[in-house]
Amino acid sequence: MNLIERPRRLRRTAGLRAMVRETFLQPSQLIYPMFVLEGEGRREPISAMPGIHRFSIDLALEEGHRASELGIRALALFPALESELKNPQGSESWNDEGLFQRAIRAFKRELPEMMLVTDVALDPYSSEGHDGLVTDSGEILNDETVELLVRMSLSQARAGADVIAPSDMMDGRVGAIRAALDAEGFTQVAIMAYSTKYASGYYGPFRTALDSAPRRGDKATYQMDPAGGYREALRESRLDVEQGADFLMVKPALAYLDVLRMMRDSFDLPLVAYNVSGEYAMVKAAASLGYIDERRIVLETLTGMRRAGADAILTYHALDAARWLREG
Template identity: 60%
Template sequence: MVAPHPLIHRPRRLRRTEALRRLVKETELTVNDLIYPVFVMEGENIKQEIPSMPQCYRYSLDLLLKELQDVVNLGIKAIALFPLIADEKKDNQGTESYNPNGLVQRTVKAIKQEIPQLIVITDVALDPYSPYGHDGIVENGQILNDETVEVLVKMALSHAEAGADLVAPSDMMDGRIGAIRRALDVEGWINVGILAYSAKYASAYYGPFRDALASAPKFGDKQTYQMDIANSREAIKEIALDIEEGADLLMIKPALAYLDIIRRVRDYTHLPVVAYNVSGEYAMIKAAGQQGWIDEKKVILETLTSMKRAGADLILTYFAKEVALMLHH
């Protein structure tokens, strides 16, 4: 028998068995951490797979309600709703975005009637409604800030009236959180929360999402309003402003290449921090999994656990249903 080396510290003692490893596990991913993004479109009996997002679909409202019943049965508590708007309903002023009978408004009402316990989060931004694919009103090639905020306020109010639990401004216009909070309060929607996309970067990871909603910018890019990918301190500035203006939850988008930002925000605030595991992150894992280059399920769990470990309280992810199924087994 080999004499033991005189070590005092043997960290492997706590890795020896599965039971020991679970006993000292620092980060736990649960179904309660998941927000499931869904895409809705006009029509009936439609389920369209998004080519760049395998196993993700656009649904007409009737089939979306069936999908969401499955989501609830898996224990997922919240969804984020994104609309595919017909081209003929798009205009530079985003007027369809606050139509009380618009696609989002009708969808929210139907969900709340059929599945009232499901938390519904609505996207507040003009890009799905704009012929230019930008998040704001365009004038002479520029994105107007204050004029856009006026429309975002109308949109948020229409979502609140339809029954949304949280509105989620994803546009990155200056001052929109405060303007929306004031308007919601004045109109009596004091219990409708704001999930602020506070640190949203001008990322190359959004391509598949823009395919899903046909919302890619028709000119230029979004760098005059979304954040520079190189900046970290600026994220804290944006976070501080959104907290001051009344945000209830704070989003970092994307997540995987911005784990350091999630950590900095977590250390800065006690508000809930949300990570958006975006479409490009999803597509890369799916593509590698289809090629057999990775163990897809293990990589999904490792990726989402890294976001929790970095400090995210919640994760908005297209993997939500898959993860819920894995966690149930």
């Protein structure tokens, strides 16, 4: 054959492939989610998420050091509260001496260069298991919830949070949080908006980790419809940009790579993909049965999220991925 173009020439050796590679995955692009609980010396495995644990603050700090040594520069913290601390208002969320606030302070003392992304939503603190206040009829209240999210955000900022991450999907919460942070002098605290968060079946293992499954009512009234299309995603993200968000997010990532690409093409803010618990659990289950090469699948999946447009990826694979990337 007399071919002028032979694309395979550039795939012939590892050196050639590396030279023309367009997408790069690095540990500094990974955000490692961690669950903290009360006590000392406590490390509880999460059955639905093999390899992931809830840690007391002292052991969480050790895990944070391991992440730092692997080149990870950001952690996302989530509180696993005892049930007796939960109530319909989620009032423990703005307790300046609560578990979460003490964990934030401990991390900033021990690992001051590690960026802390802190979750803002009522579900870890609510006896109802919802991201907002719930009426007797099961309705999720919006504006009343936003007032509580503001209190929670200010408490986290006082503790030392670098990035506030409202994951609740209440209307107007980014603007209200930004105004409150600025008014209190926290102008340098950034907001990572869960701007495109779907009512997904991929969240099950996470809700097991925090015992935060809804007791009644429907999260689909505030999280987005998976079949809702692009216009809703664009509208939600545009509103968050207008209200002062510093990062945008797409959650989940794997089933929504088309949305991730659209967000990258439409907005110039840093874009985060959340590689969620269900995505993680499926890979671990298949790997445990010998059906897939875990290392290869994880790195391929994360690279795909980067290729789709993610600047950073929040993933439970972070420690393993960072280790594999270091090994080459």
